[in-house]
Every structure is written in structure tokens, then in C-alpha cells.
Amino acid sequence: MTSIKDIAKELNLAVSTVSMALNDNEKISKETRRLVHEKAKEMKYVRNGAAVDLQKQKTNLILFVLYDASRSFFSYTIKSLQIATAELGYDFLISTTYGGHRNTAERFIKERRADAVIVYTKTISDELLTQYASADFPVFVLGHDAVTDNPYVKSFLAPEVRPLLTCEYLIEKGHRRIGFVTGFAESFGTVRSMNGFRLSMSRHGLPVDESLIFDAGGSQMEDGYNVAEKQILSRLDDMDGLIFSNDDIAVGAMKCFNDHNIVIPDRISVIGQHNIPASATTMPPLTTLTSTSGQELFSKLVKCLDSYIRMEPDLELEKELQSHQSEQMIVERQTVKDLNKR
Amino acid sequence: MTSIKDIAKELNLAVSTVSMALNDNEKISKETRRLVHEKAKEMKYVRNGAAVDLQKQKTNLILFVLYDASRSFFSYTIKSLQIATAELGYDFLISTTYGGHRNTAERFIKERRADAVIVYTKTISDELLTQYASADFPVFVLGHDAVTDNPYVKSFLAPEVRPLLTCEYLIEKGHRRIGFVTGFAESFGTVRSMNGFRLSMSRHGLPVDESLIFDAGGSQMEDGYNVAEKQILSRLDDMDGLIFSNDDIAVGAMKCFNDHNIVIPDRISVIGQHNIPASATTMPPLTTLTSTSGQELFSKLVKCLDSYIRMEPDLELEKELQSHQSEQMIVERQTVKDLNKR
DNA sequence: TTGTACGCGTTATCAG
DNA sequence: CTGATAACGCGTACAA
Secondary structure (H helix, E strand, C coil), rough: CCCCCHHHHCCCCCCCHHHHHHCCCCCHHHHHHHHHHHHHHCCHHHHHHCHHHHHHHHCCCEEEEECCCCCCCHHHHHHHHHHHHHCCCCCCEEEECCHHHHHHHHHHHHCCCCCCCEEEEECCCHHHHHHHCCCCCCEEECCCCCCCCCCCCCEEECCEEEEEEEHHHHHHHHCECCCEEEECCCCCHHHHHHHHHHHHHHHHHCCCCHEEEEEECCCCCHHHHHHHHHHHHHHHHHEEEEEECCCCHHHHHHHHHHHHCCCCCCCCEEEECCHHHHHHHHCCCEEEEEECCCCHHHHHHHHHHHHCCCCCCCCHHHHHHCCCCCCCEEECCCCCCCCHHC | CCCHHHHHHHHHHCCHHHHHHHHHCCCCHHHHHHHHHHHHCCCCCCCHHHHHHHHHCCCCEEEECCCCCCHHHHHHHHHHHHHHHHHCCEEEEEECCHHHHCHHHHHHHHHCCCEEEECCCCCCCCCHHHCCCEECCCCEEECCCCCCCCEEEECCCCCCCCCCCCHHHHHHHHCCEEEEEECCCCCHHHHHHHHHHHHHHHCCCCCCCHHEEEECCCCCCCHHHHHHHHHHHHHHHHHHEEEEEEEHHHHHHHHHHHHHCCCCCCCEEECCCCCHHHHHCCCCEEEEECCEEEHHHHHHHHHHHHHHHCCCCCCCHHHHCCCCCCCEEEECCCCCHHHCCC
């Protein structure tokens, strides 16, 4: 590995000169700069990231931590964040905690191997974040309100507990005996929509039958298929509507219903959440929920994060972001029957 | 930020003593170690990653570079690699190059910000890898044979050009006028299956009608829907079979066919590739191709990579891995008609 | 058992 | 415009 020292020696220059030349510092004559660059290329010089980081006390990196990158629901977020971070010149890396693999994420947080972290999973504890966030190492939490007294752990996109729109929709369409299927227990979506579900039911004076709350154990299509086959099929007669806490498991369950010749929505209404691409392809297409949070939102988010990194928090922008409530909308397709019409 | 210096001062010890104590070096008395650890916790000491990396000339990091983490096809690979790297104590991070965002990946490669890189995309050029790989910075390429003279760029899981099994299958079932739909042009899967397609056709003496080769422009479900609607629908009568280079676009296209009341496989046979979860949920379920490359394979792969990192290449293991040809199998579902039977 | 001294590769500050 | 020197935070021989 050739270093600036080597090229300094080769050129009979001081290391500092070489360093500056390499960074195109105006203080160095154009000629010298040219020479240095040339030699550098010739000697296949590449700068050492660790050394730069150490000296600058900056990594230029923003780390995004989430549970499962393959969930279609997160793919949009990933892309948006990548665009936003790139706009501001940051590097962007993803750490996945699927299967309990939190070590990498935690080490990067503890050892400050990034300038900031964006956490979109419950698998990293609020305590850890509280412990390690600081003025020069801000942590943004997405999807829930982190419990913390650390002012540098900021929460965004954490919908307040509100009635669950999918539930409201089913009720509006005349459903009364409504079941609920939970996804990965450690996900915010599951917890939140579960709470929303209970809220909606109670507000309409409807009882929640705990035996009609099914746990898929995970948030992937296969999990949806399995819970449908093993737990839901036998209870179909006890419900007129079934809410899934996300589309992934709903799509899997739809497959199961098809395999068992259960006609949706004649036999039972089904509704999902997130509007992932595959939900449009089920038979019949899945009615679901969509929520708007465009590229612009993520750009603002990263801009705000950047302001924290630069130690000049843009409190105004932060306020705007925190008051942001994403608009939710039912995507009406063909898995919910209007029971009022008969 | 408190450093070992600070805690050394506080305890009237030498930095080196503190350093060793922190690393539980036997040379330091148990009592001192306890003391140091205590003080460290008290002062909220956290070690500085960059400094450690610089000194050790190791990052303990393996970087995985791919185009789009949300593609269901890659999710299994990600998970397997994560498990495998964790087994050997490495940190594991993902860099996504979707939308041309290669900067991060390239910078990490150039500046050696990882101990090794696994590349599973065409978006990082072979030249770059060739230029930066070295004995102490191995690069493993997945999915294609990298063109390089650098012995530290190793290729794996690069199927030889062979007849395309899905095509063979269609032909066996009596199809003759076969169309082909390509996904993201920069993906290996697309290129390879395209070549296999041509090979199969020619081996059976069948002409390839170039106007029946459709470009979806991307590998996501939406891309499949769009190409079906805009290009394929009008050509349905000119084909009896249609091959998609991956399931994602096939699933999207199936949705389109359903929307337009095209009955599959009566009107046309359809076959995909990869057997992603969603392919089982289309109406009717998609016939597709699956290939086996289990956890064990990835564990071996990472073990081999590790041997390179440790500068003791396990050539035997490497050989075994390189000769590995994944078993391919048709997953027979309901989108291919047997034309011989009528 | 502990301390000293040095190096890892880079940048920044100053003096010349 | 260029050079010497001191950091950055840590690990490790070697000496005490």
C-alpha cells in the first residue's frame, strides 16, 4: 500500500505538500499539483479511509438500519433515502438486523463509525440509542416515538395512535365480526395497527374477539400463507372481515384461500396495508391502504439530519417534519364486500 | 468524546495500560482491569472505530454491493451472506447501486473501507475491481465471470452459458413461437438467460423472431405490467409461449393479462424464473424455475473469502465453489399448457 | 505488572 | 509556495 509518505519521498517533497496537492489546495503551485497527481496515479496511490476519518473526525457516512431490506414496504424508503443522502454528498450504507443480527449496527453506533444513523426498526433498543447519541452524533428514529431523554435522538414518521383506517372501512361497509392478523411482532407497523384496530372497534362499540387475533409470526408472504392455513381457515365462519397488518402476509394468505377454493370476498372480506406491488396481482386484487410520503419528505428529513451533523440544527425544518402526518387512503380493489347492499 | 488518554489521566495510568486493560490483556492485573473498565463505563468511553482500523489495518467489515435490495430474488442471498459473515465474526453492510448511486460502493472499494467486497451487480465495472483488488483486499464477484487479470478478483456462481431450461421446457411442451421478455438490462440474469434462450432455440432449429423480444426496462413488477400492456398485448397472436427473464416482471405481466381478461395459459403459455414468493400467488400460479443454492453454499463462500482476507487462500474450497453448478428445476404450476396433448 | 516510545496515514497549523 | 511538526485515538514491542 503506497501512502502519501512514499510519494513525498519519491518526489522529494514534504508529506504536507503532497497532501495538499492531492486535495487540489490552491496554495500549491499548479505545476507541483500536476506532478503529484501524476506520481500518485503511477504509484497506484489510494488514500486510506480510516486515516482520513480519524484525522477529520468525520466519516461522511450515514447508516440506515432496518430489519429486512427485502420487504417491499421498505424498498421505497431505501431508495428515497439514498437519493436524499447522495444529494448532500453523504455515503449511504444499509445494515439489516434480520434474524437478530444486530452486531454490525450496534458496533457502528457505539464506535461512531458513521456521522449519523437512521433507525427504522424496533430491533435496536431505544436505550442503546439514548446512550450513544450526542450533539455530534445524531440519531433519527423512523416509525415510532423513541422513548428517550436524549435530545439527539429524534423521532419522525411516527403516526399517532389513531383509528385504523382499514378497520373503519370494513365497519363502514357493514362488517361487524372482524379478525386481525399480526405480522412480525417486533415491527412498529404491527403494534401500531393493532392498537388502531382496538381503538376503532371500541369506538364503534364492537367487541374484539381475542381468538380472532392471529399471529403470523413474521411479515413475509410465506408467513401469511402458513397462518391462513393453520389458524384462519378453521375460523372463517366466525368472521365477516379480516384485516392484515401488512400486504405481504395478506398476499400469502390470499394464495392459501385460492388454494382452498375460498372465494374472496364472498366468503370473507380481506384488507391489507401498504399497497405493495404484489397486492395488485392477487386474485382478486387486494383492497389495501396506501400512505403518501414522497421523495420530498425524505429529502427534508436528510436535510434536517445534515443540519444536526453540522451542529446547526434546523429546528424549523424539524418542527415541520415532526408535525407531518402522512395522508392515508384506501385503495379500493376487490376483496371487500359491501354488506350494506343486500 | 472521552478517549483512553482521558481515562489514563484520570486513573494515573499509562495509555498503554488502559488500552491493554480494556482489551482484557492478561498482562494487566485483574484489579487494574476492573478499575479501568469501571472508569471507562463511568466516563462513557467508547472506542473510536477509525483509530482502531487505522492501527490494525483491518476493518472487520465485509461489504456487499448489489443493485436493488428490494428484489425478492436477492433477499435470500442477503440473508445467507449475513448469517455466514456473522458466523466468522465479520460485520456486514449493504451498498445499493440503484439509480446509478455507485459512489458509496466505489469509495469503499477505493479507500479500502472494508476488508473485502462481494459484488453482485453489473453496475460496478470489472475494471474498477481489477484496479483495486489485491492480496489483502480480495473481491468476490457473484453472478458472472469478471473479466480481469487480477488474481484477487474471484468469480463465483456464474452459470456457464447453457440452454435455458425454461425454454427447453416450453419446447418440450410443444411450443414453437416463443417470445422473450428481458428485465433490467444491466443485470446478469437478463443477459445470461437471454443467451441461454438463443442457444436453446437454435439447438432445436427454431428461429428467434427479434420483434418478439421485449424489453421491460427494469426488473420490478411495475415494469412487467407496463411492458405487457404497451408491447406484448398486441403481439399475443404471434406467440404460443412467453418467457420472462425473472419472476418479478412475470408477476406484473400476469396482473396485466388478468386485467385484460387474457386467459393464461389458454391464450398463451407464460413462464418465469427465480420462484419468488409472489409467483405462487398469481392467478393462475406461475410456472417458473428454481435453483438451489443453500445456506451452506454461502457459508463456504464466505469461509473462502475469509481465508483470502487472512492471506491463506483455501484453494481447495475455492475450487469446489467454482465448480459448483446450482441445480435447476422447473416449478410446474399452471401457466404452461401442454400443446402436444391436443 | 506497568510505562515508554513509536507508528498507522492523513490533515492542519505555522513558520519560513 | 513549501516544509516541519503536531495532532487524531489506539495498539504493541520493548524496557523498566
